[in-house]
Amino acid sequence: MILDLLNSQSFENIALYWYFILFIAAIFGGLVGSLSGGAGMITMPLLLLSGINPLIALATNKLQACIGSFTGAAHYYSQGLVDIKSSRLCIIIAMLFASTGAISVQFVKVEILSKILPFVMITIGAYFLFSRKISDTDRAKSPNKVLFHSLCALVSFYGGFLGVGIGTLALTMLVSIGGYGLSKALAHSRSIVFSINIASIIFFILSGNVLWLLGIVMCVGQAIGATLGAKLAIKHGAKIIKPFVICICFGISIQLIIKEFFG
Structure with missing residues (x-):
C-alpha cells in the first residue's frame, strides 16, 4: 500500500520515493564531501538512476553541492582554519574558470573526459595511500605560484564542466603543490569548491536546467551531512x-570504470 502510494505520486516528473532516497544520499554526500571531497560520487549516480536528463541531473547536483560546500567552508572558517586573504586569488580563479566550464558543458560531449577521469582518481588515491609526507603539518616550502594557480584554473574548469571528484582534486592540489597540512588543505578546499559551485550554478539556473523542489530537499540533506563531516574532520x-x-x-x-567501459 505504501509503495503503491509512493509510486503513484510524483513531483517534477520524479516518483515521490526518489525524494526520500536522494535526501538520504545528500546527507551522506555532504558528510563525505566535508571529509574528503567526492560528494558527487554519492549523489550523481542516483540522480541519473532516477531517470532525469543528465544535464538536469548535473545542474540539480550543483545546486545541492553549493549548500554542502558552503556549510563545510563556513564551519571550517568559524574554527579559524581558513585564511580568506591568502586564498583570495584561488577563489577568484575558481569562479572565473568554473563559469567557463559550466558554459562549455552545455555545448560539448563529455565522453572522453569521463573515460580519463577514473585513472586520474586512481593516481590520486595511490598518492594519498603511499605518500609519507601527508599529515596535518604544513610542509615548509614555497610553492611554485605559476604552477599552483595554473592547476587551480584547470581544476576549476573541470569543476564547472563535470565536477565529479572535484573536492578531492582540489584537496590534492593544496597538499601536493601548495604544501598544506591535510586538515588545513581540506578546509581551504571547501572554500575553493564552494566558489566553483556558486559560479557554475548561476549558468545552470539561467539555462533553466535546475529541478528546484528536488534541489531544495537535497540542500537540506547536504547541510546536515556537511556539518557532521566538518565536525569529524576538525576533531580527528x-x-x-x-x-x-x-x-x-x-x-x-x-x-566510473564500470559505467564507462562495462555499463
Missing part, C-alpha cells in the same frame, strides 16, 4: 581524512 584530523580520501578515490574510479 588526518587520521580520519586520509582513509576517506583513499576510499573515495578508488570508489569513484571503480564506479
Whole structure:
C-alpha cells in the first residue's frame, strides 16, 4: 500500500520515493564531501538512476553541492582554519574558470573526459595511500605560484564542466603543490569548491536546467551531512581524512570504470 502510494505520486516528473532516497544520499554526500571531497560520487549516480536528463541531473547536483560546500567552508572558517586573504586569488580563479566550464558543458560531449577521469582518481588515491609526507603539518616550502594557480584554473574548469571528484582534486592540489597540512588543505578546499559551485550554478539556473523542489530537499540533506563531516574532520584530523580520501578515490574510479567501459 505504501509503495503503491509512493509510486503513484510524483513531483517534477520524479516518483515521490526518489525524494526520500536522494535526501538520504545528500546527507551522506555532504558528510563525505566535508571529509574528503567526492560528494558527487554519492549523489550523481542516483540522480541519473532516477531517470532525469543528465544535464538536469548535473545542474540539480550543483545546486545541492553549493549548500554542502558552503556549510563545510563556513564551519571550517568559524574554527579559524581558513585564511580568506591568502586564498583570495584561488577563489577568484575558481569562479572565473568554473563559469567557463559550466558554459562549455552545455555545448560539448563529455565522453572522453569521463573515460580519463577514473585513472586520474586512481593516481590520486595511490598518492594519498603511499605518500609519507601527508599529515596535518604544513610542509615548509614555497610553492611554485605559476604552477599552483595554473592547476587551480584547470581544476576549476573541470569543476564547472563535470565536477565529479572535484573536492578531492582540489584537496590534492593544496597538499601536493601548495604544501598544506591535510586538515588545513581540506578546509581551504571547501572554500575553493564552494566558489566553483556558486559560479557554475548561476549558468545552470539561467539555462533553466535546475529541478528546484528536488534541489531544495537535497540542500537540506547536504547541510546536515556537511556539518557532521566538518565536525569529524576538525576533531580527528588526518587520521580520519586520509582513509576517506583513499576510499573515495578508488570508489569513484571503480564506479566510473564500470559505467564507462562495462555499463
